[in-house]
Amino acid sequence: MDISTFIALKKNYVARSVANELIVVPLTNNVAQMNTLYTLNETGKFVWENVQPDSTIDNLAQKMTEEFDVNQATALGDIQKFLDSIQTKLTK
Amino acid sequence: MSSVKLEIAEFIVELHSQYSINLEQGFIPFAIDSSEKSADVLLDCHLFDQLHEPETKTEVFDSADNNCRFFKIYKTADSLYFEIFDQENNSQIQQIGILSADFRHWDVYCRADGDGGITPLRYPLAPIIMQYLALQHDAIMIHSSCVTDGVTGRLFSGFSGVGKSTMAGIWNKQGYTVVNDDRLLVRLQNGKIVAYNTPMYYADRPKKALLNEIFLISHAPQNRKQQISGSAAVSKVMAFCIQNNFEPVFIEHNIDVISKICSSVKVFTLGFVPDNDIVDFIINN
Numbered sequence A: 001m002d003i004s005t006f007i008a009l010k011k012n013y014v015a016r017s018v019a020n021e022l023i024v025v026p027l028t029n030n031v032a033q034m035n036t037l038y039t040l041n042e043t044g045k046f047v048w049e050n051v052q053p054d055s056t057i058d059n060l061a062q063k064m065t066e067e068f069d070v071n072q073a074t075a076l077g078d079i080q081k082f083l084d085s086i087q088t089k090l091t092k
Numbered sequence B: 001m002s003s004v005k006l007e008i009a010e011f012i013v014e015l016h017s018q019y020s021i022n023l024e025q026g027f028i029p030f031a032i033d034s035s036e037k038s039a040d041v042l043l044d045c046h047l048f049d050q051l052h053e054p055e056t057k058t059e060v061f062d063s064a065d066n067n068c069r070f071f072k073i074y075k076t077a078d079s080l081y082f083e084i085f086d087q088e089n090n091s092q093i094q095q096i097g098i099l100s101a102d103f104r105h106w107d108v109y110c111r112a113d114g115d116g117g118i119t120p121l122r123y124p125l126a127p128i129i130m131q132y133l134a135l136q137h138d139a140i141m142i143h144s145s146c147v148t149d150g151v152t153g154r155l156f157s158g159f160s161g162v163g164k165s166t167m168a169g170i171w172n173k174q175g176y177t178v179v180n181d182d183r184l185l186v187r188l189q190n191g192k193i194v195a196y197n198t199p200m201y202y203a204d205r206p207k208k209a210l211l212n213e214i215f216l217i218s219h220a221p222q223n224r225k226q227q228i229s230g231s232a233a234v235s236k237v238m239a240f241c242i243q244n245n246f247e248p249v250f251i252e253h254n255i256d257v258i259s260k261i262c263s264s265v266k267v268f269t270l271g272f273v274p275d276n277d278i279v280d281f282i283i284n285n
Helices: A003-010 A042-050 A057-067 A072-090 B125-134 B164-173 B230-239 B248-264 B277-284
Strands: A013-018 A021-026 A038-040 B002-008 B011-017 B041-047 B058-064 B069-075 B079-085 B093-100 B105-110 B139-148 B153-157 B177-180 B183-189 B192-196 B208-219 B224-228 B266-272
Touching: A003 A072, A013 A042, A013 B230, A013 B248, A021 A042, A021 B230, A021 B248, A038 A042, A038 A072, A038 B230, A042 A057, A042 A072, A057 A072, B011 B125, B041 B125, B079 B125, B093 B125, B125 B139, B125 B183, B139 B164, B139 B208, B139 B248, B153 B164, B164 B177, B164 B277, B177 B183, B177 B208, B183 B248, B192 B248, B208 B230, B208 B248, B224 B230, B230 B248, B230 B266, B266 B277
Parallel strands: B011 B041, B041 B105, B153 B208, B208 B266
Antiparallel strands: A013 A021, A021 A038, B002 B011, B058 B069, B069 B079, B079 B093, B093 B105, B139 B153, B139 B177, B139 B183, B183 B192, B192 B208, B224 B266
16 A cells, blocks of 8 residues: 555544554444454554655655664565555455 | 423433323333432423424434334424324334433323323433433443453443453353443443443343453454553444534544543453353453
8 A cells, every 4th residue: 555545545544552562443424333343563653643745655755763772674664564554454 | 380300320311291291111210200300401291282393404314224223313493393103104204302402301202002191211312312421421322241240340342242240141141240241331431440230121120340350342253352552442432332423523522531541440342152151261361
């Protein structure tokens, strides 16, 4: 999933930090999605909390290198891996 | 003018009407006489013909499944507007409930009973009222059963059909008190976690239990349990809460309350065989 799709889908969810992870719950107008909620690990939490409407994957990765002990290439890989892993969940 | 005061989960629910207020049998044990306790939520109850429809309302939530329609929620300029459907004749509106913006006042509209009185709390309105009361406090409502020996309270939650009532029945046969086997209101009270029953379609006295353990249950070929914590525990418990997730603040409230509960109470996943051995298994493992 690309970052702009993620930004658009993210608006339909509410996230709350619990310990080092993030719980993500869909806003919904019916009972069907009540049990559809996710927990995100550290990378997912970082992306979720730091992504802005105008974010690119490159500037998110840059920000990640400033906060964690990772290089740009690793950060890019981790972010893309997160976006791919969450695609199925957010587009259900 | 008639008035009724109910104490449910240590919340005071006060009803007023110009008509005689009838209570279904499940509510009668929760009625109190005390004039000292002030209301946590007030209900003014009327007949349908006294309803003034709001000029505009926007549908925000539809509580229906494949089998039944329970209620619809609309937003108006300054309230939430609930259409509650008759559970026996699902095309018919049974009550209209209008909840004020501060969630402390309901106007309830319904039909007259044969005796000229009204029964404003007919299911499913009462659980809805408790659910929105819980949103104003450190409290949640959850699909679950709960048993206690007076010291240790254990709550069993899971999807429909996983054995919540069966589990409660097994413990009951061994002398434990069943707080309820379907729906609990859980509150944080002075640092303690307390599970309460709420009025059901049958009469039962008000009960509560200090909660020590939560089990997220499923059927399994043999008994097994595993403790979980942190976000895993919170998200799994939340999945079984009674919730209308059309407002971010509702979701945030529930996550925050469940986080507090899960930091005080042990949470386990439990696969179980539905026989008497599960009691010893839980106590001894």
